[in-house]
Amino acid sequence: MKDCIFCKIMKAEIPAKKIYEDDVVIAILDINPVVEGHVLIIPKEHFDNFYSIPDSILLHVYDVARKLSKEIVSKLNKTGITLQINQGYTLVNHFHMHLLPDYETPKLEKTVDEIYEILK
Ligand code: AMP
Numbered sequence: 001m002k003d004c005i006f007c008k009i010m011k012a013e014i015p016a017k018k019i020y021e022d023d024v025v026i027a028i029l030d031i032n033p034v035v036e037g038h039v040l041i042i043p044k045e046h047f048d049n050f051y052s053i054p055d056s057i058l059l060h061v062y063d064v065a066r067k068l069s070k071e072i073v074s075k076l077n078k079t080g081i082t083l084q085i086n087q088g089y090t091l092v093n094h095f096h097m098h099l100l101p102d103y104e105t106p107k108l109e110k111t112v113d114e115i116y117e118i119l120k
């Protein structure tokens with residue numbers, strides 16, 4: 001898609017630090033990492049978001065996420081990893097999954113009971 005930064009990366013019109021590629025996805029280092037080893041898994045084909053990506057491609061993204069997670073945690077000597085998909089407030093409107101090694105959980109402002117009262 002025109003003017004999509006990730007489509008431009010697919011076409012090598014802008015550079016990226018690629019750590020994995022197959023027929024369906026690439027994985028690159030995030031340009032503005034929130035943790036060491038912040039990786040993005042991006043389908044080669046443009047899908048706007050989590051709601052529009054086909055099931056088969058989403059499943060493949062998860063397969064690759066599992067494979068890469070093991071490698072990233074091992075090679076960077078991390079404890080674990082968080083998989084994150086943003087929906088509705090994305091910076092880049094081309095579906096992608098974040099891999100976040102040793103991601104620190106944000107501090108909570110509401111208790112579980114308070115959240116339960118709101119969501120039940
Ligand atoms: P979001 O759309 O909020 O899920 O996040 C988009 C992510 O893409 C952010 O973490 C950005 O730092 C990252 N990003 C944006 N442009 C590039 C780029 N050219 N290369 C690598 N990562 C990028």
Ligand code: ZN
Nearest residue numbers: 004007046094
């Ligand atoms: Zn795109």
